[in-house]
């Protein structure tokens with residue numbers, strides 16, 4: 001959103017904090033900031049987390065194209081989730097898919113009779129989800145929201161994310177993971193795949209300023225008091241931005257067993 005740090009004479013870190021709702025700009029900056037954003041000072045002060053809400057997804061341009069950027073094939077992690085949850089006796093299962101993109105996994109869950117809440121920031125992404133769900137006759141509850149600061153209302157059998165939680169700034173992660181856990185019913189699971197930092201893997205060519213790598217062990221740490229069903233790291237090939245590259249990823253499937261290990 002900002003290429004104006006220089007004009008404002010502030011650091012990218014300061015801007016990132018405003019965008020994420022962690023701090024507010026100095027009042028002396030408001031006139032220039034309002035001018036740069038094309039909004040009044042009044043709106044800057046009263047808008048509900050204006051800086052965060054007006055963010056666009058780095059994938060908007062790709063999602064605007066007719067073809068599906070991430071394809072229509074669901075992920076291996078989504079398949080594992082469904083397999084694990086088959087052992088769960090609940091007839092109706094509810095899942096929150098955070099950063100669902102164009103909906104490949106959300107539709108897969110819906111086909112498996114899940115009630116699916118698909119949370120996505122990108123408007124073109126949401127249009128793609130609607131289109132795909134219409135084609136397949138699946139019903140998806142779309143939540144057009146920023147995962148940063150989104151207040152989860154429901155209780156879920158599964159809280160899921162596939163390659164999207166790098167958009168959570170590191171200092172805000174614990175509170176978000178705590179929220180995901182608190183909104184998972186006993187016996188339910190959380191499943192996430194995140195990108196991890198490795199000295200031998202170069203940063204992806206399309207990596208954005210507001211994406212932050214995880215460290216090995218972060219996910220296991222957030223779920224230390226749940227039963228960890230699977231937690232693995234691997235290197236995967238990726239062709240996003242049409243440039244072949246690799247990612248180191250860590251995925252976890254953890255179960256709310258209802259007790260405490262501590």
Ligand SMILES: C[S@@+](CC[C@H](N)C(=O)[O-])C[C@H]1O[C@@H](n2cnc3c(N)ncnc32)[C@H](O)[C@@H]1O
Nearest residue numbers: 057070099100101121122146147162163164167
């Ligand atoms: C790497 S893509 C993965 C998409 C999808 N999970 C999949 O596997 O096909 C990450 C997704 O997170 C979304 N995203 C980025 N920042 C977000 C935010 N703050 N809130 C909600 N979604 C966000 C992007 O628009 C994008 O669709």
